[in-house]
Amino acid sequence: MDRDRVITQLSIFVNNDPGRLAQVSKVLRETGINMKAFNLAESQEFGILRAIVDDPEESYEKLRSKGIIVRKTDVLGIKIDDAPGSLVEASDAFGKEGVNIEYGYAYTGRKASAFFIRVNDLDKAIAILEREGIATLNSSEI
Amino acid sequence: MVALYWNPKIECMPKEELKALQYRELKQLVNNLYSFNRFYHDRMKAQNVHPDDINGLSDITKLPFMFKQDLRDNYPTHMFTYPNREIKRYHVSSGTTGKPTLVGYTQNDLDYWTEALARSLTSIGVGSEDTMAISYGYGLFTGGLGLHYGAEKVGATVLPMGTGNSERQIELIQDLGVTAIACTPSYLIHLGDVAKKMGVDIRKDTLLKKAVLGAEPWSESMRQHIEESMGVRAYDIYGTSEQAGPMFTECEERNGIHIAGDIMYVEILDPDTQEPLEPGQKGEMVVTMLKKEAMPMIRYRIKDVTTLIDDECACGRTSPRISRITGRTDDMLIVRGINVFPSQIEYTLMQIPQVGDQYMIYVSREGALDSMTIQVEIKEEAFSDKVDEMNRLRAHIESQLKKYLNIAVAVELKAPGALPRFEGKAKRVIDNRVI
Numbered sequence: 001m002d003r004d005r006v007i008t009q010l011s012i013f014v015n016n017d018p019g020r021l022a023q024v025s026k027v028l029r030e031t032g033i034n035m036k037a038f039n040l041a042e043s044q045e046f047g048i049l050r051a052i053v054d055d056p057e058e059s060y061e062k063l064r065s066k067g068i069i070v071r072k073t074d075v076l077g078i079k080i081d082d083a084p085g086s087l088v089e090a091s092d093a094f095g096k097e098g099v100n101i102e103y104g105y106a107y108t109g110r111k112a113s114a115f116f117i118r119v120n121d122l123d124k125a126i127a128i129l130e131r132e133g134i135a136t137l138n139s140s141e142i
Numbered sequence: 143m144v145a146l147y148w149n150p151k152i153e154c155m156p157k158e159e160l161k162a163l164q165y166r167e168l169k170q171l172v173n174n175l176y177s178f179n180r181f182y183h184d185r186m187k188a189q190n191v192h193p194d195d196i197n198g199l200s201d202i203t204k205l206p207f208m209f210k211q212d213l214r215d216n217y218p219t220h221m222f223t224y225p226n227r228e229i230k231r232y233h234v235s236s237g238t239t240g241k242p243t244l245v246g247y248t249q250n251d252l253d254y255w256t257e258a259l260a261r262s263l264t265s266i267g268v269g270s271e272d273t274m275a276i277s278y279g280y281g282l283f284t285g286g287l288g289l290h291y292g293a294e295k296v297g298a299t300v301l302p303m304g305t306g307n308s309e310r311q312i313e314l315i316q317d318l319g320v321t322a323i324a325c326t327p328s329y330l331i332h333l334g335d336v337a338k339k340m341g342v343d344i345r346k347d348t349l350l351k352k353a354v355l356g357a358e359p360w361s362e363s364m365r366q367h368i369e370e371s372m373g374v375r376a377y378d379i380y381g382t383s384e385q386a387g388p389m390f391t392e393c394e395e396r397n398g399i400h401i402a403g404d405i406m407y408v409e410i411l412d413p414d415t416q417e418p419l420e421p422g423q424k425g426e427m428v429v430t431m432l433k434k435e436a437m438p439m440i441r442y443r444i445k446d447v448t449t450l451i452d453d454e455c456a457c458g459r460t461s462p463r464i465s466r467i468t469g470r471t472d473d474m475l476i477v478r479g480i481n482v483f484p485s486q487i488e489y490t491l492m493q494i495p496q497v498g499d500q501y502m503i504y505v506s507r508e509g510a511l512d513s514m515t516i517q518v519e520i521k522e523e524a525f526s527d528k529v530d531e532m533n534r535l536r537a538h539i540e541s542q543l544k545k546y547l548n549i550a551v552a553v554e555l556k557a558p559g560a561l562p563r564f565e566g567k568a569k570r571v572i573d574n575r576v577i
Contacts, residue, residue: 015556017560046555069522069558103528
């Protein structure tokens with residue numbers, strides 16, 4: 001399996017109390033963590049902030065040391081080029097082989113654009129991407 | 143013609159005679175329990191009391207107390223005096239932790255429960271001319287079946303409504319000419335709101351005139367609100383499952399709840415010293431069920447706070463009265479008529495591996511109905527980046543709580559460290575209800 005394709009996302013639990021997100025953002029700023037892409041999923045009383053950052057390992061430790069609930073999650077960044085259909089290709093292939101996309105969010109960077117996805121079976125998903133020749137971002141391209 | 147009294151001989155017995163009767167009942171009860179009830183025999187032995195030591199009503203203070211914990215320790219039937227063939231019914235209410243409180247009844251126990259309610263309902267003028275809706279929960283809860291048999295006993299037409307489906311209840315109250323209802327005060331207020339939405343004016347469009355309300359704390363201002371908005375006369379009813387169930391009500395005078403003295407003996411004690419208090423002094427009520435057979439209930443620390451009223455009531459009944467229950471000496475909450483102990487909540491939460499040590503309980507009243515929200519800190523390892531997994535965890539905690547508390551609660555998931563920490567005694571319950 002090509003681990004280069006795997007991007008580490010930080011998943012942060014945030015309570016929906018007034019000021020909670022501000023508090024997390026403040027920690028990110030103080031610790032110099034730069035969010036390249038993020039997505040906030042909400043439920044009634046809490047949210048889950050999913051973020052792609054510069055140095056996930058170091059950022060993870062910094063956040064933890066501030067008492068913030070954070071988890072490392074493996075995601076894939078499907079490259080989106082200017083031609084239509086690049087995402088369809090991947091999701092089609094996943095669908096046929098029972099790989100489920102649990103959530104996803106878009107990223108537009110200086111070097112490339114991508115759609116970050118979390119799948120239920122990472123190894124299988126990577127095998128499909130290899131076989132179908134679908135390009136993904138690696139960490140250095142973010 | 144509506145009878146004034148159900149059992150005038152007892153209800154209007156001269157006070158001294160009643161005291162003599164109470165003493166005879168107590169003496170017999172203690173003799174029986176000492177001989178036939180293992181639990182209370184042992185307890186009397188431990189306190190070095192013998193039935194021969196009981197030579198007057200005031201000697202009751204020599205007898206050992208009983209606690210809710212005793213019911214739990216002897217769950218399910220170790221405290222029973224009689225074998226199963228004599229036990230005719232069980233009711234179950236919430237305990238303080240995992241195990242529920244089980245009460246059992248012999249036929250005599252059921253008959254005295256019904257007798258007490260027949261006296262109570264007669265005292266507020268409910269009789270054979272009435273159609274009474276029982277809008278308490280039926281089933282393991284004592285309210286529904288208790289009032290049901292009491293109302294049947296006085297000859298009323300009984301509508302075993304139960305709880306819920308409020309629009310249908312309003313329709314039936316209209317269609318069947320319901321004149322009296324028994325339910326929790328908050329549910330009656332809710333029914334009033336539902337009627338209004340349906341365009342039904344309880345005052346003009348129904349025959350409802352009397353409401354027997356209890357199973358949760360309420361106040362004179364709630365009574366006023368109910369009476370003014372619905373045109374019904376509201377009466378307070380008291381009784382817990384340990385006593386039998388709801389049993390005793392106010393009379394037409396509505397100046398205290400009449401306690402049938404031949405059935406229950408009331409002491410009001412200083413909660414700290416357990417010394418008897420004078421009538422009019424507020425203290426902890428301790429009850430002795432004089433007729434109870436299936437399980438003893440002697441000097442039971444029921445934890446309700448009230449005062450004894452011992453003057454003559456204008457209704458002619460000589461039985462002592464207690465004033466409205468003003469509080470508890472423990473932390474029990476009554477939410478939508480259901481008893482909830484914070485210890486039960488804690489016990490349930492601690493069985494769930496994903497839940498951390500900290501939690502908060504919020505009780506509020508929206509409109510007429512109570513709601514309870516429990517905030518729980520989840521453990522770090524229980525956190526997922528997927529919202530549906532977190533929602534599933536929340537739903538799981540809610541269903542576990544529902545299972546143990548018998549009441550729906552809303553759960554909010556909190557990050558570790560998000561809830562307050564307490565240095566001294568933890569204050570995890572915030573009751574925002576204005577009653």
